[in-house]
Amino acid sequence: MSESFHEFVVQRSPALSRTAYLLTGDHQLAEDLLQSALARTYRHWRRIHGGDPEAYVRRAMYHQQVSWWRRRRVAERLEAVPTERPRDDHSDATALRLTLDAALRRLTPRQRAVLVLRYYEDLTEAQVAEVLGCSIGTVKRHGHDAVRRLRAIAPELVDRPAERSVR
Amino acid sequence: MTARLRDALRETAEAVPAYDVHDRAVATARRTRRRSVAAALAALALVALVPVGLRAGGAPTTAAATGAGGALPDRVSSPAFGELHATDRPRLGPASVIFSGQAPGLVWREEGSRVVAVGADSDRYRTFTVGYEARTGEDVVLSADGRRVAHGSGSSGEPRVTVIDLVTGRTRDLATGVAGSVTSTPVAWSPDGRRLVVRDTVAIDEQRTDYRSVLSLLPLGGGPRVELAVGPHSGGFGRTVAFAPDGRRLAYEVDRPAPLDSADGRRPADPTGATVRVSDLDGREVSSFTLPPSTWLAGKGAWTPDGRWLTLAVRQGYTWRLRHVDPANGREVRMIDPATGGEAGAARLPWVSGVTAIRLLGWTDAGAAMVVSYLPHPNAPARFDGPLEMDQRSAYGNVGTVRVLALEPGAATARTLLTAPDEVVAVDVADDVVRAGRVREADPPAGLGPRFWLGAGLAGVAGLAVWGVARWRRRRAYGG
Numbered sequence: 001m002s003e004s005f006h007e008f009v010v011q012r013s014p015a016l017s018r019t020a021y022l023l024t025g026d027h028q029l030a031e032d033l034l035q036s037a038l039a040r041t042y043r044h045w046r047r048i049h050g051g052d053p054e055a056y057v058r059r060a061m062y063h064q065q066v067s068w069w070r071r072r073r074v075a076e077r078l079e080a081v082p083t084e085r086p087r088d089d090h091s092d093a094t095a096l097r098l099t100l101d102a103a104l105r106r107l108t109p110r111q112r113a114v115l116v117l118r119y120y121e122d123l124t125e126a127q128v129a130e131v132l133g134c135s136i137g138t139v140k141r142h143g144h145d146a147v148r149r150l151r152a153i154a155p156e157l158v159d160r161p162a163e164r165s166v167r
Numbered sequence: 168m169t170a171r172l173r174d175a176l177r178e179t180a181e182a183v184p185a186y187d188v189h190d191r192a193v194a195t196a197r198r199t200r201r202r203s204v205a206a207a208l209a210a211l212a213l214v215a216l217v218p219v220g221l222r223a224g225g226a227p228t229t230a231a232a233t234g235a236g237g238a239l240p241d242r243v244s245s246p247a248f249g250e251l252h253a254t255d256r257p258r259l260g261p262a263s264v265i266f267s268g269q270a271p272g273l274v275w276r277e278e279g280s281r282v283v284a285v286g287a288d289s290d291r292y293r294t295f296t297v298g299y300e301a302r303t304g305e306d307v308v309l310s311a312d313g314r315r316v317a318h319g320s321g322s323s324g325e326p327r328v329t330v331i332d333l334v335t336g337r338t339r340d341l342a343t344g345v346a347g348s349v350t351s352t353p354v355a356w357s358p359d360g361r362r363l364v365v366r367d368t369v370a371i372d373e374q375r376t377d378y379r380s381v382l383s384l385l386p387l388g389g390g391p392r393v394e395l396a397v398g399p400h401s402g403g404f405g406r407t408v409a410f411a412p413d414g415r416r417l418a419y420e421v422d423r424p425a426p427l428d429s430a431d432g433r434r435p436a437d438p439t440g441a442t443v444r445v446s447d448l449d450g451r452e453v454s455s456f457t458l459p460p461s462t463w464l465a466g467k468g469a470w471t472p473d474g475r476w477l478t479l480a481v482r483q484g485y486t487w488r489l490r491h492v493d494p495a496n497g498r499e500v501r502m503i504d505p506a507t508g509g510e511a512g513a514a515r516l517p518w519v520s521g522v523t524a525i526r527l528l529g530w531t532d533a534g535a536a537m538v539v540s541y542l543p544h545p546n547a548p549a550r551f552d553g554p555l556e557m558d559q560r561s562a563y564g565n566v567g568t569v570r571v572l573a574l575e576p577g578a579a580t581a582r583t584l585l586t587a588p589d590e591v592v593a594v595d596v597a598d599d600v601v602r603a604g605r606v607r608e609a610d611p612p613a614g615l616g617p618r619f620w621l622g623a624g625l626a627g628v629a630g631l632a633v634w635g636v637a638r639w640r641r642r643r644a645y646g647g
Contacts (some may be wrong), residue, residue, distance in 0.1 A: 009189040018180035031186045038192035043200055063644055097179045119169055120176040133644050147169065157172050 005045050009038060012054050019058060022116045023065045025104040037061040059131055062117070066109045066132070096157070103154040111146035118143055207634070213627035216620055237263045237287030237313060237600045239571065240609030242586045245272040246283050246292050247612045249619025253284055253295040253316070254336040261287040261313035262333055263600045264585070267301035268592035269563055279563060279592070282307050284316060284333060287600070290611050295331060297321060302561060304467070304526065304539065304595035305406065308363075310356040313597030317353035317363055326351040328365055330387070343367050343392055345381050354382075355408035355417070355467055358598065362386050362448070364395070364417065366405040380404040382419060384448065393450040396421045402558030403441050407526075409469035409477070416453060418445045418477055418494060420464050443477070445494050456497025463557055465489055468529030468537070468601065471512070476500050478513060478527055478536075485552045486520045489513040489527065489536055489574065516574040517581050523551040524560035528571070528596050531604030536574040537584070539594055541566045566592040573604070 013034075020030035020037075037060035041053060048056050104112055110132075117128040118139075125143070129136045151158045243266055250272070253259065262284040267273055275281040275296045282301050284293045298321025301307045307318040314334050320327045326348045328341045343351050345367040355364040367381040378400035384393040398404045401422045408419040420441040440458025447453055458464070458479065465480040476491040490513050491500040502512030509515075516536055519525050523541040530536055541560060543551055544567035549559060559565060569592060571585035584606050587594065 005193075006189060009192070013187070013189075014185040017186045018183045020186070021183040022176060022180055027183075027186075030183070031188055034186050035188040035192045035195060038188060039195035039199060042193055042196035059644070063641075096175050097182060100175045100179050115172075116176070119173045120180065122173075147172075150172070157175050158169065 004049060005042055008049070008053055012057070016054070016057055016061070019116065019120070020061055022104070022120055023061060023109075023112060025101055025112070033061055033064060036064055058121075062113050062132055066113055099154045100157060103150050103157060106153055107146050107149060108142075111142045111149070114139055114142040115146045115150075207631070210627040210631045210634075213620075213623045214631070216624070237261060237597065238603065238605040238607040239263055239584055239596060239600050240285055240290060240611070241584065241606050242609045242611065243283070243285060243591065243594075244588055244611035244613070245270045245591075246281075246294050247614055247616035247619075248272070249616035249622065250283075250292050250294050250612070251617050253293040253331050253333060254338060255293070255618075256336065258336050259284055259286055259291055259293040259333045261599075262293075262309060262316070262597060263287045263313060264594060264596050265303045265307065265309050265316060266569075266587060266591050266594040267303045267307065268566075268568075268587075268590045270588050270590035273591070280321075282316070282318070284309075287313055287597070288607070290609050292612055292616075293333070297329075300563065302563075302593040304528075304593055305561065306352045306354065307595070308353050308356055308467075309595045309597050310360045311358045311598035312360060313599060315356075315360060317356065319350060319352040321350065326367065328353050328363065328385070330363075341385060341387070343383055343385055345369060345383065345392070348381070349375075349378070354405055355410065355419075357410050357417075358412065358414040361388060364405070364408045364419070368400055382408075382421070384417075384450065393448065395419065395446055395450050396444060398422055402556055406557060407464040407466060407469070409464060409467050411470045411474045412472060413474055414448075416445055416447055416474075416494075418443055418464060418469060420444075420458075443497065445477075454495045456492075458497070461554065463524075465525075466527035466529075466538070468527045468598075470494075472530045476502075476512075480525055480527065482524075485522070486518050487522060487525045488518040489516055489525075489538075511576070515576040517578050519572065519574070519581050523547075523549075523555075523565055524557060525572075526561070529598055529601035531573070532602055533604055534576050535604065537596065537601045537604070538572050538574060538581075539596075540570045540572050540581070541592070542568050542570065561593065563590075563592045568592065569594050571596065 016034055017030065020034040021027065024030045024033055037057045040060050041048065041057050107115065113132060114128055117123045117131060123131065125136050125139045129139045147158060240263065243264060264285045265282055267279055267282045269279045273279050273281045278300050280299055280301050281294050281296050282303055297307055297318040299319065307316060309316050315330050315332050317328055317330045320329065328351050330339045330341065343365050347369045348367040349370060350368045352366045353363050354366050363385045365383050365385050367383065368378050369381055371377045371379055379397060380400050381397050382395040382405040384395055396405065398421045403420060403422040405419055405421065408417060410417045421444055422441050440460055440462050442455055442457050443464050444455040445453040461482040463480050465478040469478045471478065471491065477494045478489050478491055481488055481490055491502060492498060493500055501510060501514065504511040519540055523543050526539045528537045528539060544565055547565040549555055549565050551560065568587050568589050570583050571594060572581040573584050574581050
């Protein structure tokens with residue numbers, strides 16, 4: 001059992017790590033989140049390894065990320081994390097990434113989860129609702145709020161700036 | 168509009184390294200599993216222990232019903248936390264002893280108003296609360312067969328006497344019907360358990376500027392109240408009541424106002440003794456006599472077993488002794504053993520020293536007097552080798568603890584039958600247990616009582632239910 005779980009982790013860690021990071025916006029928190037989700041998966045491996053364990057891990061990450069105790073821990077941890085800001089001497093891609101990091105941190109965990117599921121995992125609103133265990137209306141509301149907030153914080157992430165499109 | 172966002176998310180994700188968390192995840196999973204198993208086992212253990220804890224309450228006994236008479240435990244202790252109540256199941260059955268005081272577990276609402284009843288022949292404890300500072304044997308009394316206890320309400324709004332049947336667990340409230348009564352206090356049971364002597368406190372006017380006391384005989388089976396005496400509201404009035412063994416007469420103290428000190432108008436600290444009155448069950452006075460100073464009707468067991476004489480408790484300095492008097496006139500009686508020609512009766516009993524007072528519970532079949540001795544509290548504000556009224560001698564601030572002693576004819580010293588922890592300041596013993604004179608080695612309950620285990624068990628079941636629901640919801644949410 002342990003060996004196949006190990007194989008699963010080795011194979012899927014890169015993708016799961018990426019999702020974990022997008023959900024948290026912090027490497028340490030992302031490691032914690034992935035570790036917790038994998039620990040839960042390991043406990044139920046016998047039951048789920050014949051199905052779609054990756055989907056289980058992702059659901060576990062989404063749920064833990066938006067659960068009350070996780071939010072508390074994240075809030076406590078985030079206070080100590082200095083906000084990264086894009087600097088002029090970075091490349092466009094780096095600047096964009098740092099802008100996204102900073103912007104994601106200013107979203108609520110649920111808004112961030114909806115954003116990741118919708119625009120990174122490319123799930124439909126109905127699929128997001130199913131994964132998060134909420135209504136489609138709730139997904140729409142969080143998605144709408146998240147995009148509106150991003151537009152206010154970092155408009156370049158949502159609407160490409162005019163000067164860049166010209167360049 | 169969101170293409171840029173998608174690109175940014177992917178570009179950001181590409182830069183994320185794969186986290187090496189496999190080993191930590193496995194360790195976390197194993198630790199969580201161990202904790203879950205431990206928590207589930209703990210909850211199951213709590214649930215499983217409930218019957219064990221509840222069985223500690225034990226099955227009721229029928230000692231009184233079978234005439235065994237029960238036995239006096241050689242010690243009592245504070246009740247366990249979560250001890251069963253007197254009306255809980257399983258029922259206690261007849262009690263051998265009830266006690267009260269200020270010890271841990273006996274204080275309820277900042278008063279020593281929790282009383283403990285001990286089973287007739289085993290260390291099963293039950294508690295009940297009264298609305299006042301209880302002095303078992305004086306204002307909370309145990310019936311002769313140990314089956315019932317009576318206490319007052321302590322409330323001036325609704326004076327009543329409550330009788331708890333320890334065999335059935337039923338309680339019954341009785342009203343004396345004394346007009347204007349503000350409190351009703353039971354002070355003695357008749358030997359057959361069919362009557363209670365109750366002292367009512369009655370305001371003398373609407374403004375309640377003062378009170379008077381009314382002593383009554385109250386039939387439990389219905390019927391009119393019999394008024395025995397009316398007197399001043401004082402600590403001594405009707406404090407000690409003793410039924411003759413045949414239950415047809417009773418002796419009781421009624422206070423007599425002490426003469427005013429001529430010098431400054433204060434009452435002298437050691438008033439002349441109270442009046443002892445002997446009545447029949449219809450309230451007719453049979454006789455009465457006045458006690459000398461520092462002399463009291465000895466207690467509920469004041470009548471000798473043959474019903475001929477009364478027993479008084481006499482203080483000399485720190486030393487107390489018993490002596491017999493003729494109930495007709497209060498004259499001392501010297502009893503002679505016809506076989507030896509020597510003195511018999513109280514004259515041959517050992518004296519008791521170093522106590523605030525003694526109270527005679529009764530006589531064993533072997534001829535010993537069983538008394539409660541009140542040991543002085545280390546910080547007692549009063550002195551006990553001089554004049555002091557009896558209600559002060561058994562007050563909790565003056566008493567450190569109590570002992571039940573056997574005063575055996577011909578013995579040099581009293582034999583201790585029952586000990587109690589510090590701050591247990593009052594005790595009453597069932598007449599049947601006194602007569603039998605049997606003492607058993609006690610093993611009082613300790614730790615946590617059945618009520619605690621019941622609560623813990625319910626909490627455990629609730630915890631398991633919450634855990635189960637949470638687990639089910641998680642499974643459903645993750646779709647595993």
